[in-house]
Amino acid sequence: MMALDTVVKRYPDGHEALRGITLDIEDGELVFVTGRSGAGKSTLLRLMAGMERPTAGTVTINGQDINRLGPAALARLRCNIGLVFQDHKLLFDRSVAENAALPLQIAGLYGHELRRRVTAALEKVGLADQAKASPVTLSGGELQRLCIARAIVNRPSLVIADEPTGHLDQGYASAILDIFKSFHRAGITVVMATHDDTTISTLAGRILHLEDGQLGGDSETDSAEYAT
Amino acid sequence: MMAWLHQHASAARLTLRRLVHSPFANLLGVLVIAFALSLPAGLYRLINAATLLGHDALHDPRLTMFMASDADSAAVRAVWDALAVHSEVLEFRYISNTDALAELKANPALADVVGTLEHNPLPHTFIVRARDSSPAGLESLRKMVGSWNKVERVQMDGEWAKRLAALLGFFRHFTHGLAIVLAVALVFIVFNTVRQQVLSARDEIEVAHLIGATSRYIRRPFLYSGLLQGLMGAVLAFLLLQLGSHLFNEEVEPLGALFSLNLQLRPPTLEECLLLALVALALSWSAAFLSVSLTLKRLR
Numbered sequence A: 001m002m003a004l005d006t007v008v009k010r011y012p013d014g015h016e017a018l019r020g021i022t023l024d025i026e027d028g029e030l031v032f033v034t035g036r037s038g039a040g041k042s043t044l045l046r047l048m049a050g051m052e053r054p055t056a057g058t059v060t061i062n063g064q065d066i067n068r069l070g071p072a073a074l075a076r077l078r079c080n081i082g083l084v085f086q087d088h089k090l091l092f093d094r095s096v097a098e099n100a101a102l103p104l105q106i107a108g109l110y111g112h113e114l115r116r117r118v119t120a121a122l123e124k125v126g127l128a129d130q131a132k133a134s135p136v137t138l139s140g141g142e143l144q145r146l147c148i149a150r151a152i153v154n155r156p157s158l159v160i161a162d163e164p165t166g167h168l169d170q171g172y173a174s175a176i177l178d179i180f181k182s183f184h185r186a187g188i189t190v191v192m193a194t195h196d197d198t199t200i201s202t203l204a205g206r207i208l209h210l211e212d213g214q215l216g217g218d219s220e221t222d223s224a225e226y227a228t
Numbered sequence B: 001m002m003a004w005l006h007q008h009a010s011a012a013r014l015t016l017r018r019l020v021h022s023p024f025a026n027l028l029g030v031l032v033i034a035f036a037l038s039l040p041a042g043l044y045r046l047i048n049a050a051t052l053l054g055h056d057a058l059h060d061p062r063l064t065m066f067m068a069s070d071a072d073s074a075a076v077r078a079v080w081d082a083l084a085v086h087s088e089v090l091e092f093r094y095i096s097n098t099d100a101l102a103e104l105k106a107n108p109a110l111a112d113v114v115g116t117l118e119h120n121p122l123p124h125t126f127i128v129r130a131r132d133s134s135p136a137g138l139e140s141l142r143k144m145v146g147s148w149n150k151v152e153r154v155q156m157d158g159e160w161a162k163r164l165a166a167l168l169g170f171f172r173h174f175t176h177g178l179a180i181v182l183a184v185a186l187v188f189i190v191f192n193t194v195r196q197q198v199l200s201a202r203d204e205i206e207v208a209h210l211i212g213a214t215s216r217y218i219r220r221p222f223l224y225s226g227l228l229q230g231l232m233g234a235v236l237a238f239l240l241l242q243l244g245s246h247l248f249n250e251e252v253e254p255l256g257a258l259f260s261l262n263l264q265l266r267p268p269t270l271e272e273c274l275l276l277a278l279v280a281l282a283l284s285w286s287a288a289f290l291s292v293s294l295t296l297k298r299l300r
């Protein structure tokens, strides 16, 4: 699914956010990216999503080296990756359904098929009732769920989420995690950044631990739930 | 194919939505574009009409003889008889001062002014075509008839035609310059409107970009917006030109008729309309493209 080979990311100000990361992610894996604030989690996720290019090393997504892709090909690639942003990136002058429909419109879908897929995505995150509402009226957890609906409306095989439970209290957070768990069960590859330890303890998966831009650990959790 | 059509349709819808969002600013822009298009186009039309006019005069030169204001009917009769037998005169036409005044009165624009006159200020006039229409032939005829009794002034129409041609040459240059300045203004207006639209849609653009929209997809509605402005400007310019010709014909044509000149402005032809639309669309599209590209680059 995805391979990083000695990836270095240096920002224009000279700061090295990632310093030689090598890793592989297989189809269907559930991966947590952990580490202290500033360790490079968001940077790593942006590279995995093809939103940024590495300064050195290669990032290969679905067999394509993103350094060799032009802007248009990169945009097409991103269409097939579901992205959940920590700060939502929702449009507040559009309805819930219109927000969720955005990736489909970009992909050129319309009419009945578009409405059907939007409804399905909103149902998956429990927002079908609020389809016509404005995002302004949604709670923090609901906004995050709308963000997830938008990420999966295109039926991507890979979902990348940057701290999807960041600002949520425990009840909301576990509802969100349940959604990701269901994606994982459906065979979707999920990569999620978090510094919320309780998140990891309730879910089973692979943990990539970042320390100051380097891979400090790569392990599996042995959650009881995962065994069942 | 359907998906492609639909993408363009949805971009067009987005364009309209943005247009309706700030109708006043857009309307103002369209108005200015319409003026920028119709002003030089109207001037060109006037110049062309005037050129044709001068053309006639150049190729069919005539002398206009004005009688002195105290010339009585006997004096007029004498000139008439002299012209009738003159070998160098091909044909001539007499306009009495009462006929000239009556024609002026028939013009609704002038009737009021003419009505206040206490006595007729117009001279009796002869319009003469020479057998030899070369400049030398005309000049000798002019000298001759100019010396006749009670003939106050003889004017060579070819002369004013030459002067007109020189003047029109100047105006043509002036209009070229004006057209360029106004084209720049048009580009600037579309550029600015599109820039405002891009800036006010920056959230939308950012999100679309993040979730995989190509630059082409993001640019499209803004290009449409530029094209739409150009098109609306062209349509409005066309209406302004029509109105202009109408007013011109109403006011000026009767005046021309006095001097048996055809001053009628014909309605714009299909080719002229297409040219106008093409220029408007090409300029507005380029301006929109430039604007959206530069503004997006700055946003990134």
Ligand SMILES: Nc1ncnc2c1ncn2[C@@H]1O[C@H](COP(=O)(O)OP(=O)(O)OP(=O)(O)O)[C@@H](O)[C@H]1O
Binding pocket: A011, A012, A013, A015, A016, A017, A035, A036, A037, A038, A039, A040, A041, A042, A043, A044, A195
């Ligand atoms: N666009 C940028 N330009 C310059 N430096 C940046 C940029 N983005 C991130 N950095 C720096 O790179 C380092 C890693 O940032 P990153 O956002 O990846 O960390 P993070 O692990 O996601 O942190 P957090 O948990 O706070 O979100 C930080 O020191 C940050 O200041």
Ligand SMILES: [Mg+2]
Binding pocket: A041, A042, A043, A162
């Ligand atoms: Mg981060």
